[in-house]
Amino acid sequence: MAVANQADNRRLAGAAFTPRQVRALKIAVILMGIALIGGFALVLGTIVYQATRGAGQPSAALKETKIDLALPKDAGVTSLSLDGDRLAIHFNSAGGAQIVVVDLISGKVVSRVRLNPQ
Numbered sequence: 001m002a003v004a005n006q007a008d009n010r011r012l013a014g015a016a017f018t019p020r021q022v023r024a025l026k027i028a029v030i031l032m033g034i035a036l037i038g039g040f041a042l043v044l045g046t047i048v049y050q051a052t053r054g055a056g057q058p059s060a061a062l063k064e065t066k067i068d069l070a071l072p073k074d075a076g077v078t079s080l081s082l083d084g085d086r087l088a089i090h091f092n093s094a095g096g097a098q099i100v101v102v103d104l105i106s107g108k109v110v111s112r113v114r115l116n117p118q
Contacts, residue, residue, distance in 0.1 A: 067107040069100065086110065 009018055017025070071077075075093040082088075085104045090097070097115040102108070 067102060067104070069102060069109070 009020070011018055012022065015022075069089070071091060072093040072095060075091045078090045078092055078097070080087060080089055087102045087104055089100045089102065091100070096117075099113040099115065101110040101112075103110050
């Protein structure tokens with residue numbers, strides 16, 4: 001066990017810390033600063049990488065799937081909403097408003113929702 005110098009164990013004038021504690025605090029602050037700078041560099045590098053590599057190629061399943069959705073002849077599509085591999089189609093027709101959810105991978109209708117105003 002090492003014996004510390006008496007000068008190392010005395011408190012600094014006007015401070016609550018010994019020189020050894022101040023040195024340990026300085027080292028901790030420097031290491032945390034390096035960790036922060038490294039973390040910022042990593043985040044910035046990831047953003048640049050994601051921005052420059054492009055959108056990529058769509059999956060082969062989406063390229064080859066052909067979907068025929070039967071809508072009434074007088075139907076007008078109001079909006080489309082894409083979430084992952086599901087497409088929600090909102091349309092109005094003489095029979096009322098409906099929302100059809102289609103799985104883009106299989107091409108099958110997942111659900112139909114009839115909107116009935118009250």
